[in-house]
Amino acid sequence: MNHVLCGLAANIALPSELVGRLITVADADIAAELAGRADLSHAQAVALVSRVEESAVQLVYEGRLTAADIDPVAQPHAALALLDERAGSPEWARLFAVDPVLERREKLAACIGLPSAVVETLAADSDVRVVAELALWTTPEVAARLAGHPHAEVRRAVAANEATPPAVLAALITGEGLPPARRCLVCDREETPFVHDPHCPRLDCDLLPGSSCDGSHESTVHHMQQAALRNPATPTEAVVGFADHPSMLLRWALAARPDLPAGVSRRLAVDPTPGVRADLAGNPAIDDALIRALADDRGHDVQRSLAHNPNVPLDVLTRLAGATKIGATLLPRIATASPAEVEELAQSPNAAARMLLAQRRDLPSEIRDTLATDPDAKVVRSIxxxxxxxxxxxxxxxxxxxxxxxxxxxxxxxxxxxxxxxxxxxxxxxxxxxxxxxxxxxxxxxxxxxxxxxxxxxxxAAGHPALPPPVIVELLTDANWKVVEAAAANPSLPLAVMSDLVP
CATH class of the missing domain: 1.25.10 (Leucine-rich Repeat Variant)
Structure with missing residues (x-):
């Protein structure tokens, strides 16, 4: 890698003429920097692609190329990127829907706004990975249809799609109204019953550790339930029963939902897993009584998560500040404190409370100045x-x-x-x-x-424009490549030196 040229490619002061010269000698690393330039012209973008074809995808996402610049046969990745940006030709979508390369069909399936005929082709694809990718991003109507797909992996993807209708998500969790799944990724490959060894020695095996199937596709069903519990579109009444589920992962997924009824929250507050209680503690849905109960919970991360709850009362937050490491961060409850509460916090005898307030950057000048003279170094460091x-x-x-x-x-x-x-x-x-x-x-x-x-x-320092030009030039030969790139990208690098550096 030529670190000097990579740095120059990112230099905002590099004249257009030198950008053009740099394009003619660019490799993949230099092209990646050039593609990110705000001043790159359309003609230069086209020239860069002809020099380094793999730069086309980045240039598409940078908005530098259009469908007229891309040949979908010669540049399939760039064409798929344009389709992903909803700027490609519908003809391309039809072409890629039957492409023999799986990865291209899979990438196409993740695109939004595809023609209906293309969606139907992808939904009937012979490879379940393509259908599952479609299920993850598709419209409510198609998602509802794919919820009854015979492969459990497709149903898992439907459960994660936030466009899936609520009634369909509820059916996926309960199984009511849907025919049983007939296959999963495990029984596609192994004789059941089968449990995948977490330390599987096979280099070509891509099954997840612990994946299992005894004919009921249990590990995929478990992942599907997790996805549905995390999906905000899943109805509350369909998820509340998981508060007592034997799976810790499912209870954990439930604890973060913002629609938890009070009774479910109370059950999760005594869960034996600290992670479940920690996610619950940060949930804005829990009430004041539960917040105060969790404030005394010494389980790992529970009090820290509670401090980040936007509804935590200030008196509880003040106690938490002294009991747990919160770090130099502006907490949501502090950010929304009223003028009266700001005044109260500024006068608190608890230095930890004053430190939390000092993280705000919109304090009235009199409050700011008072905190600037605080006797506690932690408060002063925050302000x-x-x-x-x-x-x-x-x-x-x-x-x-x-x-x-x-x-x-x-x-x-x-x-x-x-x-x-x-x-x-x-x-x-x-x-x-x-x-x-x-x-x-x-x-x-x-x-x-x-x-x-x-x-x-x-x-x-090497990239700071106030550095003297002779020093910048000297740093171009530094032993540290990061220093070299920063110096080459320094806008105060003399133009004559830039010109000499570009072949």
Whole structure:
């Protein structure tokens, strides 16, 4: 791989003339970068395909090619991509529906808006993988028909399709009104009863670990039930009975549904599997009483999930903040807190609650400024990247809390060039701070030169437009290929150097 040319191909300052020259020498890696250019012309896109044919699919999805540019026989992957974008010819769909290459029929089956005759051809395909792919994406009418398909794998796909009518999904779960499935992927290949060895030594075997069939296609039926439980279109009354199902995976799938009745939620709240209770804890459907009960659940991830529930009361959330690791993230309940609640949180004696509030980036200036002088470093670290803080406030944070807040101060969008320079000279230093400075829009040449000394910040600094051109040129021969590509993609790379680099 030529990392210099790959970087140049992504350089937004590369003139159109040099883009054209680069196309004439492009390989697959360079073509992938060129195909993503916002300024690539239609003529250049066509030329790129003639040079590197495999770039056609990416160019289709980038919106650079039309049906007039593609020969479906010579460029089937690009033609299928256009059909996937609903921009291909209906004739192509008819062509691919009977293509002897399975992967092409399968790709076609995932396309939306196919002619009805093509859909009928795919629904009758001899390979169940094609029919299952169609079932996963097709219209309600076709999905309803395929729900009675003799192959259980097709029914599993129908159960995952959110366009499948609710009554059909209910029938798939209960089996009522549908003829029994006659085959599955397991009994297609093995004599039943059969259980697939999770450590199967056969290199050509693609059955899932533990797949089994005793004539009832039980593992595929189980997957179908899971898909239906996760499908929001499946009626509530059809799923509530799974709260006591012996399968932990089915109870787990049920726990995340936003339409759970209170009685079902209560049963799942005492489930022996912590993962089931954790998914339930994050479910907006559970009521206040259940939230408060789960707040004392020390099962793995239960309290953390509860903290992310958008309906968790603030007093519960405050307790959770001190009891579990939530991380530097804006919680949904904090994001929607009212002005009065924001005021309450800002004055909380619990530093963890103030820290959660400080993750908001739309706080009133008086609240922001109060949190900026908080005695707790965790609160200050959370507020440090808030826009609107002055240089004096940011410097005061570093003076008080040092390395505990310096990286977040460097990430503040309003950090001044002088402050960023001073941060790179801070002792002791913090690695993450150099990365933040290296990507900061206000970073100066002096600050970026300091960042080059840090291994992780070096590629970021190499791509910063404020880096002096002679340094950028020097980095084109760096031992680290990431640095080389970043330097070549730097828009401040001199034009004469760009021209010399392109063959």
């Amino acid at each position: 440090a990247a808030h826009p609107g803080l002055s240089e004096a406030q940011l410097r005061a944070m570093v003076d008080r809390h040092g390395v505990r807040v310096i990286a977040k101060v460097a990430a503040n969008p309003d950090a001044t060039p002088a402050l960023l320079e001073d941060l790179t000279r801070h002792e002791p230093s913090v690695q993450r701070m150099f990365r933040e400075v290296a990507r900061h829009r206000n970073a100066t040449a002096s600050a970026l030169l300091a960042c080059l000394a840090d291994k992780q910040a070096r590629p970021l």
